[in-house]
Amino acid sequence: MENVVELKNVTKKFNGFSVNNIDFKVKKGFVTGFIGANGAGKSTTIKMMMNLLKPDEGEVNLFGLDYKTHEKEIKERIGFVYDGNVFFEGLNLKDIKRIVAPAYKQWDDQLFNHYIEKFDLPLNKAMKKFSKGMQMKASLAIALSHHAELIIMDEPTAGLDPIFRRELLDLLRELMIDGSRTIFFSTHITTDLDRIADYIAFMQEGELVFNQSTEEVAENYAIVKGDLELLDSDTEKSFVNIRRASTGFEALTDNSKKVNDIFGDSVLIERATLEDIMYYLNGGINHV
Amino acid sequence: MFNLIRRDVILQKRMLLLLIPFILFFVLMGSHPALIVLAVSIYIPFNAFYYDEKAETNILLNSLPYTRKEIIASRYLGAIVYMLLAVGLTCLFLLAFNKSFSLTEIAIGSGLFLLFAALTFPIFYIFKPGHLTTIVIIIFLAFAIVGQLAIRSIDELLPAVTDFMQNTSNTVLYTGGAAIIITAYLLSWVASTAIYLRKDF
Numbered sequence: 144m145e146n147v148v149e150l151k152n153v154t155k156k157f158n159g160f161s162v163n164n165i166d167f168k169v170k171k172g173f174v175t176g177f178i179g180a181n182g183a184g185k186s187t188t189i190k191m192m193m194n195l196l197k198p199d200e201g202e203v204n205l206f207g208l209d210y211k212t213h214e215k216e217i218k219e220r221i222g223f224v225y226d227g228n229v230f231f232e233g234l235n236l237k238d239i240k241r242i243v244a245p246a247y248k249q250w251d252d253q254l255f256n257h258y259i260e261k262f263d264l265p266l267n268k269a270m271k272k273f274s275k276g277m278q279m280k281a282s283l284a285i286a287l288s289h290h291a292e293l294i295i296m297d298e299p300t301a302g303l304d305p306i307f308r309r310e311l312l313d314l315l316r317e318l319m320i321d322g323s324r325t326i327f328f329s330t331h332i333t334t335d336l337d338r339i340a341d342y343i344a345f346m347q348e349g350e351l352v353f354n355q356s357t358e359e360v361a362e363n364y365a366i367v368k369g370d371l372e373l374l375d376s377d378t379e380k381s382f383v384n385i386r387r388a389s390t391g392f393e394a395l396t397d398n399s400k401k402v403n404d405i406f407g408d409s410v411l412i413e414r415a416t417l418e419d420i421m422y423y424l425n426g427g428i429n430h431v
Numbered sequence: 432m433f434n435l436i437r438r439d440v441i442l443q444k445r446m447l448l449l450l451i452p453f454i455l456f457f458v459l460m461g462s463h464p465a466l467i468v469l470a471v472s473i474y475i476p477f478n479a480f481y482y483d484e485k486a487e488t489n490i491l492l493n494s495l496p497y498t499r500k501e502i503i504a505s506r507y508l509g510a511i512v513y514m515l516l517a518v519g520l521t522c523l524f525l526l527a528f529n530k531s532f533s534l535t536e537i538a539i540g541s542g543l544f545l546l547f548a549a550l551t552f553p554i555f556y557i558f559k560p561g562h563l564t565t566i567v568i569i570i571f572l573a574f575a576i577v578g579q580l581a582i583r584s585i586d587e588l589l590p591a592v593t594d595f596m597q598n599t600s601n602t603v604l605y606t607g608g609a610a611i612i613i614t615a616y617l618l619s620w621v622a623s624t625a626i627y628l629r630k631d632f
Contacts, residue, residue: 193494195632218496229491231442231482238441245434246495 145171146207147293147325148192153201155187162187162349165201169293169342172322174315175354176340177329178417180425184349185329186226189297192327193223205293219248222291224282224328226298232271236264236281247289258284276307283311287318294318296328300335308332312339333417343417347424353397364420365399368392369410378405384423395423435497435505436512439479446478450520458524464532467525468540469547471517476510476548480555484563489632503556503627507620510548514541538605542612549612549619556626 148169155162162184169175179185190196191203194210194217203210205217230239236259244250259266262280273281279299286294294315300308316339318324330336336343336357344354355363367382370391379385381402382394395415396402403412415423440447453474457467482488483506492502518537525532551570558566581588596604 190632195490195493197631214498215496218494221494223494225490225494227487229487229494231488231491234442238444241441242434242438243495245437246497248496 147171147205148327149202149204149207150188150191151202151204153188153191153198153203155191155196155198157187160184160187160349162191165351167344167351167354169325169327169344171325172319173341174319174326174328174339175342175344176336177327177344177346178331178333178336178421179329179346180421181331183346185346186297187349188346189295189327189329192295193221194218219289220292222286222289222294224279224286224294224296224299226301228270228273228278228282230270230282230285233269235267235269237266239270239281239285243285244288250289252288254290255284255288258287275302276304279303279307279311283314292323293325293327296326298329298331300330300332308335309338315339333421336417345420345424347421352424360417360420361414363397363399364415365396365402366413366415366419367394367396367399367402367406367410368413369406373406373409381405386423395419432501432505432508435492435502436509439475439509439513442482443475443478447475450474454520454524458521458528458530461530464521464525464530464536465540465543467521468518468537469543471521472510472514472541472544473547474517475513476506479506479509481563484555484558484566486632489630493632499627499630500624503620503624506552506623507548507616510552511545514544542608545612545616549615552619553622553626556623556630 146168150165150167153162153165160182165188177185177188187196191198192205194203194214206220208217210217231242234242240255244252244255258264262277262284264277264281264284270278270281283299286296300311303311312335315326315328319326340357342354342356343360345352353360368391371387374385374387374392381398382396385392385394399412402410450471454467454471457470462470493499518541521540522532522537554566554570599607
């Protein structure tokens with residue numbers, strides 16, 4: 144399977160924060176959701192994909208090309224949406240289009256107008272007077288109007304109301320119908336991903352914990368509930384993190400098959416949601 | 432590249448309209464033509480830094496298919512383009528109001544602008560976004576101090592300068608001056624590019 148993004152052993156250090164040895168691939172033609180708590184390093188990783196930050200070590204390749212020699216070719220093929228508004232806030236959409244459109248060889252005015260109509264966006268109103276949802280729609284319209292093969296979005300659903308979040312996810316699904324496109328987006332609202340993601344990459348404290356298909360995540364991770372006496376130093380090894388209460392334990396495993404083999408019917412095995420996984424993995428770090 | 436230069440016109444539409452009364456004011460005040468050219472040339476490129484120093488602008492420009500070298504090049508080439516525009520407008524207004532001026536005066540004004548740009552542009556790229564006020568204060572203080580020193584020592588300097596001027600032919604003086612300014616401008620361009628290439632956004 145072809146990879147659109149490849150990070151090899153990427154490390155970036157800041158004062159008091161670092162992203163370490165990130166090794167991961169974004170597969171072509173799929174939606175990859177990028178999750179992790181605030182400050183886990185998601186934005187840093189995305190910025191390295193956009194060449195806004197240069198890694199201290201390691202390699203970043205997009206479409207099999209590196210930024211040193213192919214910066215323009217790479218960026219021609221990316222549509223980007225960031226958390227905040229990056230467009231000149233005093234300008235209206237018409238003027239912003241005048242600045243952005245000529246940067247792309249493949250800019251499509253018709254497509255842009257199509258999205259402007261679809262999103263019901265005013266062309267003559269200054270960006271700073273847009274609501275958060277409208278700003279997001281405007282960024283999206285711009286990101287989608289040059290036939291980008293890869294759409295990178297940093298927290299596109301943050302601060303949006305549930306109705307618009309759902310509209311956005313529907314739109315993204317629509318975009319994926321033509322199978323050549325790839326979408327990579329970060330979020331901390333994990334329920335967004337249940338609806339749309341094919342792959343989930345999970346980051347925590349600057350490290351990539353996993354990057355698996357949603358089926359693999361559902362297969363491997365599970366919440367296990369049972370009596371405390373079932374736990375000993377041996378059986379505990381099959382869990383990522385355990386919460387004990389007087390009534391019994393509740394734990395997360397990343398190998399539900401093994402747990403099933405060991406405990407059989409003596410425990411209750413439930414599907415772990417992404418939120419469960421994030422919660423337990425976070426707790427795990429604190430306990431160590 | 433051309434698009435990057437053109438963006439200043441789109442961004443500064445309203446400011447550009449103010450440019451006309453701005454020139455008019457200087458012309459009617461009877462300011463020295465070299466000073467008018469200098470002030471008017473500074474107008475657009477330095478207004479542009481108001482946008483350029485914002486983190487969002489840098490994230491936007493660097494996410495678009497431009498290289499960092501092009502972004503800096505557009506600033507340096509753009510400054511020349513807008514300077515020529517300023518020179519044109521100034522000459523036009525001077526002619527319209529029957530004020531006398533010479534090509535030498537215009538050349539001195541342009542030269543001073545290029546020198547000023549060469550000295551100040553890299554400062555804008557050294558600082559992290561959001562420090563525009565600090566930068567402006569630093570530039571202002573630097574020039575105030577240099578100006579003070581120059582005025583204080585003008586009595587000692589003046590004879591030496593006039594001596595030098597008299598003993599050097601005009602051609603040598605002008606080509607020498609032009610060479611110094613062009614070198615300074617190019618060095619400044621190289622320095623800004625080197626700084627910008629290392630930045631994180």
